[in-house]
Amino acid sequence: MALYCHTLRHDPQNPQWPDRDRFILSKGHAAPAVYAVMAECGYLPVEELITLRKLGSCLEGHLVADSPPGVEMTSGSLGMGLSFSLGQALAARLDGKDYRVYCLLGDGDLNEGQTWEAAMASAHHQVDNLIAIIDYNRIQNDGFSDYSRYEDKSRPQRIAGWVSEEGHTVNIMALQPLEEKWRAFGWQVLETDGHDLSALIETLEKAKGTKGRPTVIIAHTVKGKGVSFMENNPAFHGKAPTPEQAEKALAELA
Amino acid sequence: MTTKAAATREALGPTLVRLRREGLDIVVVDADLGSSTTAREFGKVFPERFFAVGVAEQNMVNVAAGLAATGKTVFISTFAVFAPGRCFDQIRLGIAQPRQNVKLVGSHAGIITGEDGASAHAIDDLSLMLSLPGFRVIVPADVVEAEQAIEVAARTSGPFYVRCVRPKIPVIYDESHEFQLGKAHLTRPGKDVTVMAIGVMVWKALEAAELLAQQGIDCRVLNMASLKPLDVEAVLAAARETGAIVTAEDHLVHGGLASLVAQTLALHQPAPMAFIGMQDQYAVSGRWDQLLEHYGLTAEKIAEAARSVLARKKG
Ligand SMILES: Cc1ncc(C[n+]2csc(CCOP(=O)(O)OP(=O)(O)O)c2C)c(N)n1
Ligand SMILES: [Mg+2]
Numbered sequence: 001m002a003l004y005c006h007t008l009r010h011d012p013q014n015p016q017w018p019d020r021d022r023f024i025l026s027k028g029h030a031a032p033a034v035y036a037v038m039a040e041c042g043y044l045p046v047e048e049l050i051t052l053r054k055l056g057s058c059l060e061g062h063l064v065a066d067s068p069p070g071v072e073m074t075s076g077s078l079g080m081g082l083s084f085s086l087g088q089a090l091a092a093r094l095d096g097k098d099y100r101v102y103c104l105l106g107d108g109d110l111n112e113g114q115t116w117e118a119a120m121a122s123a124h125h126q127v128d129n130l131i132a133i134i135d136y137n138r139i140q141n142d143g144f145s146d147y148s149r150y151e152d153k154s155r156p157q158r159i160a161g162w163v164s165e166e167g168h169t170v171n172i173m174a175l176q177p178l179e180e181k182w183r184a185f186g187w188q189v190l191e192t193d194g195h196d197l198s199a200l201i202e203t204l205e206k207a208k209g210t211k212g213r214p215t216v217i218i219a220h221t222v223k224g225k226g227v228s229f230m231e232n233n234p235a236f237h238g239k240a241p242t243p244e245q246a247e248k249a250l251a252e253l254a
Numbered sequence: 255m256t257t258k259a260a261a262t263r264e265a266l267g268p269t270l271v272r273l274r275r276e277g278l279d280i281v282v283v284d285a286d287l288g289s290s291t292t293a294r295e296f297g298k299v300f301p302e303r304f305f306a307v308g309v310a311e312q313n314m315v316n317v318a319a320g321l322a323a324t325g326k327t328v329f330i331s332t333f334a335v336f337a338p339g340r341c342f343d344q345i346r347l348g349i350a351q352p353r354q355n356v357k358l359v360g361s362h363a364g365i366i367t368g369e370d371g372a373s374a375h376a377i378d379d380l381s382l383m384l385s386l387p388g389f390r391v392i393v394p395a396d397v398v399e400a401e402q403a404i405e406v407a408a409r410t411s412g413p414f415y416v417r418c419v420r421p422k423i424p425v426i427y428d429e430s431h432e433f434q435l436g437k438a439h440l441t442r443p444g445k446d447v448t449v450m451a452i453g454v455m456v457w458k459a460l461e462a463a464e465l466l467a468q469q470g471i472d473c474r475v476l477n478m479a480s481l482k483p484l485d486v487e488a489v490l491a492a493a494r495e496t497g498a499i500v501t502a503e504d505h506l507v508h509g510g511l512a513s514l515v516a517q518t519l520a521l522h523q524p525a526p527m528a529f530i531g532m533q534d535q536y537a538v539s540g541r542w543d544q545l546l547e548h549y550g551l552t553a554e555k556i557a558e559a560a561r562s563v564l565a566r567k568k569g
Contacts, residue, residue, distance in 0.1 A: 028373060053369040055540030055548060061371035076373025077340060078309050108286065111308030140309065142289045161284060161306025163298045172286050173308025238290075 002200045003102055004037045007208075012042040015070035021099050022072050022088050026081020026115075027106035027135070028062040029238075034071070035059050043070040079112025081105060082132060086118050089127040089214075100129045100208065107138055107145045111173045116185070122214045123186025130214040131207045132187075135194065136178070137223040143168030143234045145175060168234045178218060187216045194219030226253050259422040262453075263361040265400035266418065267295025270329060273408050274300055280327045280408065283307060285314045291331035291361040291418075311336045315344035315356075322354040327408055333367075334360030334376030334417060342382055349413050350386040357407045358383075361418040364504030365532065365549060366454055368421065368542035377532045381509025383415040384482055390435065391482040393417045395456035396425045399479055402433035410435065417453065419504075421542050424457050436480050438488035444474030447560045447567075448492035448499050452478050452511050455502035455530070458546075461553035466560055473560060478511055489518050493525040498563040500528045502556050504546075507531035526566035528559035 004010070009021045025034055032052055039046045044058075051057035058067045062076030073084050085103035092099050109115050122130055138146045143164070160171050175181075182189045188210050192203040200219065207215035223237070224230030227249040230241075241249060270293065274280045280296070286309045288294030297304030305321075307313050311332055318328040330337065337358055338345050349356045360383075363376045383391050392407065392414065394400035400418060407414035426441070433439070441456060442463050451459035456477045463473040474496055476488060493499060499519065501512040512529040519525055530551060537545055546552060 053371075053539045055538065055544045057539070059539075061369045061539045062373045064371065064373075074373065076371065077336065108309040111286065111310050113310060113312060141286045142284075142294065142306075145308070161288075161297060161304055162301045163294060167289075169286075169288065169294060169297070169306060172306045173310070 002197050004041050006201050007204045019097055019099055022101045024073050024081045024085045024103040025063055025075055026103055026109045028075030031063045038070055044068045078108045079114040082115050082118035085130055086122050089130040090125060092129055100131060103132045105132055105134050107175060108140050110175055119185045126212055127214050128211050132216040134218050135221050136218050137221045139223045139234045139237060140172050141237055142172060144170050145172050182216045187214050189216055191218045194221035195225055228252060258425040260397035260425055261420055261422050262394050262397050262400035263292055263418040265397050265404055266331060266359055267292035269401050269404045270296040271299050273405060278327055278408055280329060281321055283314050283318045283330045285309055285311050285332050287332045291359060293331045312341040312344045315341045316348045318356045319348040319354045322356045328356045330356060331359035331361060334363035334379040335374055338379055338382040346386060350389055353388050353412050355411055357414045359416045359418060362420040363417045364419060365537040365545045366419055366421055366504055366542040368545060369539050371539040372536040375537050377506050380505050388413060390414045393452040393479050393481055395453060395477050395479055396427055398425060398427040398431055399433050406433060406435055419454060423454050426457055433479060436483040436485060438485035439477040441477045442475035444472040445496055446472045447564050448474040448476060448496045449502060449556055450476045450478050450515055451502040454504055458553045459502050459556055462556035465553055465557040484514055486518055489515055490523045493519050493523040498526050498567045500556060500559045500563060502530040504551060505531055507533060526563040528563050530556050530559055
């Protein structure tokens with residue numbers, strides 16, 4: 001939202017504009033959120049959102065390039081987005097263009113080795129027109145990525161991937177110390193509250209001013225923020241709410 | 255056929271728990287999809303034998319190979335698009351060439367994964383897995399057969415690929431069914447034409463055989479769950495005895511069942527053939543039953559194909 005409405009240089013009437021900033025969603029499963037913001041900006045009619053995941057709709061379950069026009073990259077297999085973003089950042093430099101590439105990564109993307117290959121290569125190529133944003137909610141498909149998010153500390157941390165009473169996997173893959181990792185890979189690291197729009201915009205502005213190296217913004221987020229029964233609850237990662245839950249959620253968010 | 259329905263992936267977790275209790279030296283490596291593939295059921299009961307490596311399929315494969323090299327029976331699972339798709343080189347060099355005792359269960363295979371779209375539809379996993387010398391490749395037709403196939407994989411040394419699916423599909427076998435490695439299962443006898451099918455398409459083939467019966471055509475249905483090793487004898491006998499062959503798979507028609515059967519017949523017993531499956535294209539998002547309709551993976555299309563090969567049959 002902050003990106004599309006404030007930071008990105010883009011034109012919904014001209015999605016192929018060669019000088020547009022690029023937004024790359026590496027965690028392709030968040031496609032519905034992207035469609036919603038794109039509709040808000042005028043890339044597609046808001047009424048079309050209801051066709052999501054239905055046969056014949058251009059709104060696929062995971063992002064598909066140019067469907068609708070404005071989607072830059074096909075994603076859905078985690079860990080590929082940062083490599084693609086580096087490719088675009090290198091192209092901008094080659095073509096003498098001043099557009100920037102913004103890549104949104106999830107915890108899951110950071111589990112994949114490819115993301116770290118891309119991180120290493122980006123610093124190596126000194127692309128300062130590349131800005132990665134991490135949606136650091138510490139929840140993945142099966143449960144909690146870190147030990148830290150889980151209250152019950154009765155099990156030793158060395159047991160990775162144990163299953164909690166509630167049925168969530170805990171400690172799928174510890175990502176800390178995250179800041180040090182990215183710094184060691186040669187990136188400028190900024191941190192912000194991912195739910196504070198003005199702080200996020202300010203951080204993005206700071207990233208844009210950086211020369212000589214890529215920037216990563218660690219956005220601390222709470223998955224399901226604003227909905228009491230979804231907040232920090234891995235059960236809703238891949239599951240749509242029931243109609244009653246949806247109503248309750250909308251009421252809470254209003 | 256009963257009216258029960260179950261996803262073949264549901265067999266994984268409970269079967270692994272049972273086999274460990276029976277004393278097999280099973281360990282599981284998981285790449286953040288254990289809740290979806292059901293492998294996590296094993297982790298709940300045997301946490302010290304369940305290793306989460308995060309969303310990192312390449313790492314998962316070689317970690318599994320390392321565990322297997324010490325003599326363990328290692329199960330790994332993820333969506334079939336990601337393994338073999340995301341880690342084919344690791345599988346080839348890490349598991350296939352040294353013949354490690356690793357069992358890969360690819361769940362959510364085929365376009366019947368549905369709404370998640372093309373990035374989640376494994377339609378080339380069989381091409382990849384069949385290209386690996388020494389790998390046994392099994393495609394269970396229902397949950398009963400899936401449990402048996404997983405047990406055979408666990409009890410037989412060496413690399414296995416077992417292909418499972420996401421949605422609940424009809425349970426076609428009861429406990430009297432016996433999956434045998436290297437054997438096709440004669441699910442319906444017939445003498446005019448043979449449909450060879452795998453996975454969800456065995457159910458569709460049985461429906462097609464019903465349609466054909468109404469038109470006086472006696473259709474044999476062979477479940478080719480043991481894709482590799484292939485039951486060459488059953489394939490040749492079908493060609494010899496019925497003289498007309500249709501294959502049906504939720505996979506590209508190149509590189510999977512159709513290619514395997516065509517190659518076998520071309521060598522020994524040429525016969526008119528037709529191929530039901532994905533025709534050199536990716537599918538889109540949609541409900542799985544609608545996708546099967548949309549891409550022609552239906553009983554009607556199988557029956558139509560059966561009539562067309564019958565028309566081409568000699569004598
Ligand atoms: C290569 C690959 N392996 C597995 C998956 C299945 N998968 C989909 S989402 C997900 C977890 C993603 O976690 P995260 O990136 O933290 O997502 P977020 O919390 O931001 O929604 C997994 C494992 C995938 N999409 N790609
Ligand atoms: Mg997350």
